[in-house]
Amino acid sequence: MLTIKNLHAGIEGKKILKGINLEIKPGEVHAIMGPNGSGKSTLASVLAGRKEYEVSTGSVQFLGKDLLDLSPEERAGEGLFLGFQYPVEIPGLSTTNFIKTALNEVRKYRGQEPLDAVAFLKLMKEKMALMNVDQSLLSRSLNEGFSGGEKKRNEIFQMAMLQPKLAILDETDSGLDIDAIRIVANGVNQLRNKDNAVLAITHYQRLLDYIIPDVIHVLYNGRIVKSGPKELALELEERGYDFIKSEVSVED
Amino acid sequence: MNTQYYQDHFTRLQAATRPGHLHARREEAFRDFSRLGIPTTRNEEWKYTRISGLFNKEWHLPLLQEKTITENDLHAVRLPGYETASELVFVNGFFSFALSNIRSESLTVLPLEEAAANGYSDIVSAHFGHSSGYIKDGIHALNTAFTEGGVFIHLRKTKHEKQPVYIYHLTTAEHEPGFTQPRSLVYLGEQAEMQLVETSMCLGQQDSLNSQVIEIVLEEAAVLEYYKIQHDHDNASQVNTTHIRQIGKSYSHTVTLSLNGNMVRNNLNVVLEASHSEAHLYGLYFPKGKSHIDNHTIVDNRVPHCESNELYKGILDEQGTGVFNGKIFVRQPAQKTNAFQSNKNVLLSDTAAINTKPQLEIFADDVKCSHGCTVGRLSEEGLFYLQSRGIPEKTAQSMLLHGFAEDVLEKIKLEPIRRYADALVAARLEYDIV
Known part of the structure; x- marks a missing residue:
């Protein structure tokens, strides 16, 4: 589904990603862990198409297309979703209007008819129940004044509405208490099936207690320095990132 | 500028009208105009709005008999909701009783001269021309000097039912450029509640300048909502002065929406003269093409315990330019004043510009006042967020x-x-x- 080859990228001349290789197949859950400043969020931003980031070399194939050649909205149309670490507050734009516009734009991209009001409402009710989202939240301005938990729940609610092929969750657990993490993770798990995939980016192991990954990658200094099964997360939790740093410096 | 032209017209006007309060005020105003002239950009209040350029042309001052507008013309520019509103129509600056419709029993509309002569002389002499103490320029003086065909609008107690009143300023400017100078005095009596909507429209293709002054007085427990919709042609200009005096504990709420016009200058003054009064001033300006929109506001706190809230927002695209100048005065007796002001601007092109200037003059010591202004581009973060959900850039920007x-x-x-x-x-x- 997603194939990243030798990806180098940075911002304002600063090199951050220094040769990422990653392959994600349908049905899989991958986790990327790593210390602060290792390039986790840069990877998410580059994949979603944030234009401040420059890709110097490497390629990314998504469902057979050259992802880097697509605009952010085209990437969404192809089925990519980024759950933001810091969802943006948009005053004056109601959450419902936003989601309806997004959904119908994505449908248009895919050559589908827009959903009429009734069908949209039905879908929304269904996903609201799934994500434990309240109507009052949806009539408010997008993310404005939302608590940290509400913002993240709203991200996963959008994911549920848009039904992406690949969801990249950028530190979705940051700033959440354990109950909020459980709700968010539960939502993600219910959306999983054999055709879609998840790339969960996290600093801490605790999210991975709820979203069980097939593979864990450790990102350090712009490179994936270690990949392994889910038990790797426990080892990291126990020993901290320092042991990775020391292993890497030995190799260097 | 051909001052002789204005002098001739003024002499004709004075000769044709009876001596009295208005006559004397006009005389005084014409002297002010002769002394002040049309403001240049050397005048601090007009620093960013080159209005004098408009007076290089020979304006055609319309005469009373030149009303050529029909009910059909009016219908074409009516605003939604007019069916239940009182409609007050000015044609070329002169009030038209024929085209107007009074649909409220609490509303009285009289020619200003008649109000000044019969029954309302105290009110007219106390309030007509009060704005001249705040706006001291030749354009304002010229309007007062040419007060002709103006009206006195009186709303009595309305039993908590807000009375919608729509004012249309229509300019013909079909064959010659039209310079119109409507004038009105609005008096909201005790517990009178009005929703005033005002718009101006030039029906012809020639250049026009609508220089209008409306003075509004609010008595005890009066409520004024005032909506100004400015959406005229590219070659229509206006200098629009609204002067609100809150002489009883009262509430005013104004929204000025400026979307087009060649050059638009709004003066909005709110004078708070009764404790526990409230004033809310909102504005949105979104000049199109090369249009220039200037909002000058004054909130004058003269007594204790008043509150004012002001928010003006601007979207500036293409070669559009904007000016915001917000003055707040807190006079020495006006303790416990709460006055807030904010001006926020988004610039969408390199050729658009905004000049923004908050101005607070506070002489009392126990007050809460704040002001702030921002000028920025559209948030990249916000755009990316919407795009990442599949919304194309152009649509995301609009949203x-x-x-x-x-x-x-x-x-x-x-x-x-x-x-x-x-x-x-x-x-x-x-x-x-x-």
Whole structure:
């Protein structure tokens, strides 16, 4: 589904990603862990198409297309979703209007008819129940004044509405208490099936207690320095990132 | 500028009208005009608005008999909700009783001269021309000097039912450029509640300048909502002065929506003269093409315990320019004043510009006042967020700008006008509200 080859990228001349290789197949859950400043969020931003980031070399194939050649909205149309670490507050734009516009734009991209009001409402009710989202939240301005938990729940609610092929969750657990993490993770798990995939980016192991990954990658200094099964997360939790740093410096 | 032309017209006007209060005020105002002239950019209040350029041309001052507008012309420019509103129509600056419709039993409309002579002379002499103490320039003086065909509008107690009143300023300017100078004095008696909507429209293709002054007085427990919709042609200019005096504990709420016009200058003054009065001033300016929109506001706190809130927002695109100048005075007796002001601007092109200047003059010590202004580009973060959900860049931009404007648009409490204003802004943004 997603194939990243030798990806180098940075911002304002600063090199951050220094040769990422990653392959994600349908049905899989991958986790990327790593210390602060290792390039986790840069990877998410580059994949979603944030234009401040420059890709110097490497390629990314998504469902057979050259992802880097697509605009952010085209990437969404192809089925990519980024759950933001810091969802943006948009005053004056109601959450419902936003989601309806997004959904119908994505449908248009895919050559589908827009959903009429009734069908949209039905879908929304269904996903609201799934994500434990309240109507009052949806009539408010997008993310404005939302608590940290509400913002993240709203991200996963959008994911549920848009039904992406690949969801990249950028530190979705940051700033959440354990109950909020459980709700968010539960939502993600219910959306999983054999055709879609998840790339969960996290600093801490605790999210991975709820979203069980097939593979864990450790990102350090712009490179994936270690990949392994889910038990790797426990080892990291126990020993901290320092042991990775020391292993890497030995190799260097 | 041909001053002899104005002198000749003025002599004709004075000769044709009876001596009295208005006659004397006009005389005085014409002397002010002769002394002051048309303001140049050397005048601090006109620093960023080169109005004198408009007076290089020979304006055609319309005469009373030149009314050529029909009911059909009026119908073409009516605003939604007019069916239940009183409609007051000015044609070329002269009030037209024939085209106007009074639809409220609490409302009286009289020619200013008649009000000054019969029954309302105290009110007229106390309030007519009060704005001259705040706006001291030749354009304002010229309007007062040419007070002719103006009206006195009196609303009595309305039993908590807000009375919608729509004022249309129509300019013909069909064959010659038209310079119109409407004048009105509005008096809201105790517990009178009015929703005033005002718009001006030039029906001809020639250049026009509508220099209008409206003075409004609020008595005890009066409520004024005032919605100004400025959406005229590219070659229509206006200098629009609204002067509100709150002489009883009262409430005013104004929204100025400026979307087009060649050069638009708004003077909005609110003078708080009774404790526990409230004033809310909102504005949205979104000049199109090369249009220039200037908002000068004054909130004058003269007594203790008043509150004012001001929010003006601007979207500046293409070669559009804007000016915001917000003055707040807190006089020495006006302790416990709460006065807030904010001006926020988004610049969408390199050729658009905004000059913004908050000005607080505080002489009392126990007050809460704040002001702030921002000028920025559209948030890249916000754009990316919307795009990452599949929304194309152009649509995302429209949605963000509409959201930015919504803060002000939602302050319009008269539903058909709010929907109309929303639609105008959405159309400008090429945005379908879903």
